[in-house]
Amino acid sequence: MNTTNESRKRIPVGDLRGALPKLAVLLALLAALLAWSGVRQWREARLLEDVGQARDRAVEAVQASHAAQIRQFEQRLASAPVKAALAANDTAAAVAALKEGWAGVEQVEILDGALQAAYDDAAVFGFNKLALLEDGMQGDGIAARVVKDGKQTVFGMAAPAPQGVIYVRLPLTQLTQAFDSVVLANGGYLALRQGSYSVKQRGNSGLEDGAERMARAVGKTGLRVATAVPVSEPGPLGLGALPAMIVAALLAALAVVSVLVARGGMRLGGFGKKGVEVSDTDEPTLGEALMRDPLPAAGNRAADPSSEQDDYRKAESATAEVDAGIFRAYDIRGIVGQSLSIEVAELIGLAIGSVMRDEDLTDIVVGRDGRLSGPDLVGGLIEGLRKAGRNVIDIGLAPTPVAYFAAYHLRTGSSVAVTGSHNPPDYNGFKIVVGGQTLSGDAITDLYERIRDNRLFVANARGDLQQRDVSADYIQRIADDVQLERPLKVVVDAGNGVAGDIAPQLLEAIGAEVIPLYCDVDGTFPNHHPDPSEPHNLEDLIQTVKRFDADIGLAFDGDGDRLGVVTKEGAIIFPDRLLMLFAADVLERNPGALIIFDVKCTGKLQGWVLRHGGTPMMWKTGHSLIKAKMRETGAELAGEMSGHFFFQERWYGFDDGLYSAARLLEILANRAETPSEVLAELPDGVSTPEIKVAVEEGTPHAIVERFVDGAEFEGARLSTIDGLRADWDDGWGLVRASNTTPILVLRFEADNIAALERIKTEFRTRLQALAPELTMTF
Numbered sequence: 001m002n003t004t005n006e007s008r009k010r011i012p013v014g015d016l017r018g019a020l021p022k023l024a025v026l027l028a029l030l031a032a033l034l035a036w037s038g039v040r041q042w043r044e045a046r047l048l049e050d051v052g053q054a055r056d057r058a059v060e061a062v063q064a065s066h067a068a069q070i071r072q073f074e075q076r077l078a079s080a081p082v083k084a085a086l087a088a089n090d091t092a093a094a095v096a097a098l099k100e101g102w103a104g105v106e107q108v109e110i111l112d113g114a115l116q117a118a119y120d121d122a123a124v125f126g127f128n129k130l131a132l133l134e135d136g137m138q139g140d141g142i143a144a145r146v147v148k149d150g151k152q153t154v155f156g157m158a159a160p161a162p163q164g165v166i167y168v169r170l171p172l173t174q175l176t177q178a179f180d181s182v183v184l185a186n187g188g189y190l191a192l193r194q195g196s197y198s199v200k201q202r203g204n205s206g207l208e209d210g211a212e213r214m215a216r217a218v219g220k221t222g223l224r225v226a227t228a229v230p231v232s233e234p235g236p237l238g239l240g241a242l243p244a245m246i247v248a249a250l251l252a253a254l255a256v257v258s259v260l261v262a263r264g265g266m267r268l269g270g271f272g273k274k275g276v277e278v279s280d281t282d283e284p285t286l287g288e289a290l291m292r293d294p295l296p297a298a299g300n301r302a303a304d305p306s307s308e309q310d311d312y313r314k315a316e317s318a319t320a321e322v323d324a325g326i327f328r329a330y331d332i333r334g335i336v337g338q339s340l341s342i343e344v345a346e347l348i349g350l351a352i353g354s355v356m357r358d359e360d361l362t363d364i365v366v367g368r369d370g371r372l373s374g375p376d377l378v379g380g381l382i383e384g385l386r387k388a389g390r391n392v393i394d395i396g397l398a399p400t401p402v403a404y405f406a407a408y409h410l411r412t413g414s415s416v417a418v419t420g421s422h423n424p425p426d427y428n429g430f431k432i433v434v435g436g437q438t439l440s441g442d443a444i445t446d447l448y449e450r451i452r453d454n455r456l457f458v459a460n461a462r463g464d465l466q467q468r469d470v471s472a473d474y475i476q477r478i479a480d481d482v483q484l485e486r487p488l489k490v491v492v493d494a495g496n497g498v499a500g501d502i503a504p505q506l507l508e509a510i511g512a513e514v515i516p517l518y519c520d521v522d523g524t525f526p527n528h529h530p531d532p533s534e535p536h537n538l539e540d541l542i543q544t545v546k547r548f549d550a551d552i553g554l555a556f557d558g559d560g561d562r563l564g565v566v567t568k569e570g571a572i573i574f575p576d577r578l579l580m581l582f583a584a585d586v587l588e589r590n591p592g593a594l595i596i597f598d599v600k601c602t603g604k605l606q607g608w609v610l611r612h613g614g615t616p617m618m619w620k621t622g623h624s625l626i627k628a629k630m631r632e633t634g635a636e637l638a639g640e641m642s643g644h645f646f647f648q649e650r651w652y653g654f655d656d657g658l659y660s661a662a663r664l665l666e667i668l669a670n671r672a673e674t675p676s677e678v679l680a681e682l683p684d685g686v687s688t689p690e691i692k693v694a695v696e697e698g699t700p701h702a703i704v705e706r707f708v709d710g711a712e713f714e715g716a717r718l719s720t721i722d723g724l725r726a727d728w729d730d731g732w733g734l735v736r737a738s739n740t741t742p743i744l745v746l747r748f749e750a751d752n753i754a755a756l757e758r759i760k761t762e763f764r765t766r767l768q769a770l771a772p773e774l775t776m777t778f
Contacts, residue, residue, distance in 0.1 A: 027251045034248035048229050051188035055216055055227040058190060061178035063219045069174060070142050072102060073157050077166075086162055094161075098168070106154070106169045113137060113164035119547050126150075127516055129167075133158050137165045145222055146172065146194045153199070176200045179225075189228045195520030196370065196397070196501060199223070204230070209396060209467070213375035222526050224372070320344055325697075326429070327448040329739035330440050330624040333420065333429030336373040340428055342380035345418075347456070348430060349384020351447040354457040356390055356414060359435050362463075365415040367395040367403035369498040369559045370521035373428045378418050381430070382465060389459025393468050397521065399499050399560030400431055401656035405477070406470045407433055408652050419498075419559040422531035423741075425524050431559075437631075438654075440624030475506050481650060482662045484511035484669035489550040491515045493541040495530030496522040499560030503658055507554075510662050511669075517544050530557050532564025533642050535572055535689055542570040552668070552675045556657050561623070562643035563657040565664070567676040574689070576601035577682045578664065579639035580608045585667050586637045586649050587614045593636040593649075596629055598622075599722045600641035600690065600747050603732045604683040620722040622739060623655045641690065641747065685731070686756045687749035691778045692738075695771075700737035700744055703771050707735060710770070713762060726762075730755040733763045746778060 076082055076098050085094035095108045111118070115133060118125040128147045135143035136158025147156040155175045157168045179192050179200055189207035192199045193215070201208065211226035218224055320343035326334035332348060334340040356364065366382055368374035374397075382392050395406050400417040407415035413436045420427035432439040432447075439447070450456060490512045494500030500519030507514050517540065518527045528537045532555035545553040545568050555564035565573040576597065583595045583605075591613045597605050598621040609616040619629050619638075623646075626638050630646060630653055638646040645660040646653055668675040695703060708724045716726035723736025723745075731750025738745050746763065750756035764776055 027254050031248045031251035034251065035245060039245075044229065047185055047187055050185040051190070051227050051229050052214065054182050054184045054188065054190060055214065055225050058179050058182045058192070058225045059216050059218050061182060062175065062192060062223060062225065063221065065175050065178045066144065066218065066221050066223070069155070069157065069170060070144055073142055073159065073168060076102065077159060089163065091163060098166070104170055104174050106171060107167075108169075109167045110161055111164050111167060115164075122515065122548065128520070129156060132156050133165050133167060136160060136167070146175070146197070146199050172199065187230060191226045192223060193226050194223050195496065195522040197520065210375055210379070212372060213379060215372055217524065222522070222524070320347055322347060322448065322451050324448055327444045329444070330622045331429055331431045332444065332447070333423065333427060333740060335426050336377070336428050337426070340373070340377065342376050345377040345380030346384040346387075347451045348447065349381040350388050350456040350458070351384075351450040352416065352432060352434065353385045353388020353390045354450055354455065355434055355447070357388060357457045361414055361435055362389075363391045363393065363410075363412040363414065365393045365395055365403055365406040365410060365412050366418070367398035367400070367406065367415070368418040369400070369420065370397060370496070371420055371425060371428050371523040374418055374523070377428055381416060381418060386463040386465060387459065388457050389461060389463050391464040393466055395468055395470055397498060397501060398471065399502060399658060401561050401654060401658060402470060402474050402502065404433065404654040404656070405474050405652065406468075409470055409473055409477070410468070417559065421559050422529070422533075422557040422562070424529070438624040438627050440622065440628065471502055475502070475509050478506060478659060478662050479509040482510045482666050484665055486669050487511055487513055488552065488665055488669055488675065489513045489515070489548065490665065491517055491541060491545045491548060491550045491553040492519060493517040493538075493544070493553065493555045494519045495528055495537065495555065495558065496520060496525050497530040497556060497558035497560065499556035499658060503556060503560070503661070506658055506662065507665065510665065512665055515544065515548050515550060517541060525558070532557055532562060533690055538564060538566055538572060542566050546570060554661050557643065561655045561657050563645060563660045563664075564643055567679055569676055571676075571679075573679050574602075574641065574687070575639060575643045575645070576605055576641050577679070577684065579645065580605060580682050581667060581679070582637055582639065582645065582660075582663065583609050583614060584612050585663075587612045590636050590649060594633050596626060596633070596635045596638035598626065598640040599719065599725050599734055599736065600745070601639070602685065602687065602749055603727055604685065608683060618719065618721070621736065627654060685749050685751055686753055688747055688756075688778065691746040693744040693746065693774055693777055695742050695744055695774060697742045700742055703744065704735060704737045706770055707767065711766070728759070731759050733759040735763060735767065748778075
């Protein structure tokens, strides 16, 4: 049987040639679109390169200007006339000798080392000028920075002198003239910054919010040059500049061929006089296929379970290496440039977006702390979230509790705070809330497994992106509820963390007089590490409280979710004692309320809560774990020894160092006694701060498990909910594994020194026998 002839039919050549002009037009349009995209992307890449080079030139120029002024100062200090005048205590002659021949110098002063006049009216004198003078007296070399001097912003330098401190004021142009001379391509943005302050900026100011992504430090000056270019949109089908232009050329060639064929100037194989033979057994056209098997209705995934897998498509950036070790018990945290990158952040965004998609959640808030890596990681995170079809509200630079607040205030129920918390500057991470629940434990592990297994949902349409500042709403919400009965003078030490941008405003709004210390947001943390749980990080705060005769000193960690407190006498009030004060206040209005505290808290807390009519509960350490337990039990208040406080009463139940500070000042202002007297009344014993023993990466939990297995403490009540805690009648000791860093955390408390040393010895002896390689720090 001749099946070939029976199964074929002919399509007239004229019909095909009639369609070719339309095809040629379509191909030409597509070629033009791709060519334009290629040229645009090439121009944007060139602009990015030019602006990056301008940034590097600006860094070199500013560093040279900065170094030149310091050399000038050093040479003059070393000159014979200046040394002789200082030795003779002839201040006027020393000032004249320093100024002589120094082009541009505006003022030279020699101030008494006590700086009493400055401290008596520090707000007028200038807090940052005062900090410069203190640095000049205490440092080994010359301190230099941009400061506010009266109504002027100037370049100031300070150096120690026998009489106290020498202050030199120069016009800002001595520093910025070189910055201004750098050629900047049209469309770019360049800024010279110190902390959160832009000393000078040039170009497209609309790009200033994203400029930190390409920032570069100016040596060790505390300055940096930030830069930005307009956001580059990817080409059609994700094609880069060169691929887009190659495809454009191919399409243009096809368009020319189509025109030639249509005009008869070219013949294609298979064309005969009567037409083209087409087999009936050929595959159907797209139109025919759609008529036979229509696509399923959008969103109707449940109708066909097999279609579920089709929604999870390979993400383009899924080739990035992702370290399982950054997925911790409470959050995600790693070292930028090693385990964290823009690509990893994008995958994390896709994973979070996939979880949200499974829970039918569409909107999410994103905020970041002041670390220099924050803008880059936020950019990657947002890209991943939007690829997953989630709508993102970017609140920019904001403490972690403000991001939590925004999730409630903007009714998203979900948020991600990009923060390294109290870790060193090269760390960063992600604290994640989805549907009102802070992700921890298995939920964090699930994000990694989604990335590892490439179970990442990629939506057909990208999610929306909008910017929103909620700082004023946050301050207003608290100020509407908390107002001080009497003013208190408060020193606020933000450790150059992100809380410095908002804490002074908040506390002033509730009626406090605020003296800011290290409140310029600077992700390099130039003054001290932003971790109030370490006593040595509170030394500057203690001195400043005494110097200003303030009522109290408050310290915040890098992202503002933890609080530290010192009295005017210099006493550090550990957070477990603060929790007593908060508990007594909450229980006045909520008799019988449940109060949760972690295993590191004082043994006196349980009896305190009971005496004030409450229900105490000890639980595992970790902000995520505490919040989960609060939701489960309905507790009104919780706290951790690390300085996290969680208020359900009058607040939202998340950890918030700023709100906790407001509640503390409210309690203290309502009492007739001084803040120091109120805090001194809280039960106290002989205790240690958190003691940290370094161990090898990946070993702390195994060491603690072995410790628990062999533990025998005579006469002690043992708790193993988180490590091992042994309580005797006269004190207690704890060892647990940190869930964030490779360390063992220990703490001890007793009624007296002898009991404390006995308990420490018991733990030390057992730990040394178990792991003799460890270096004991207690």
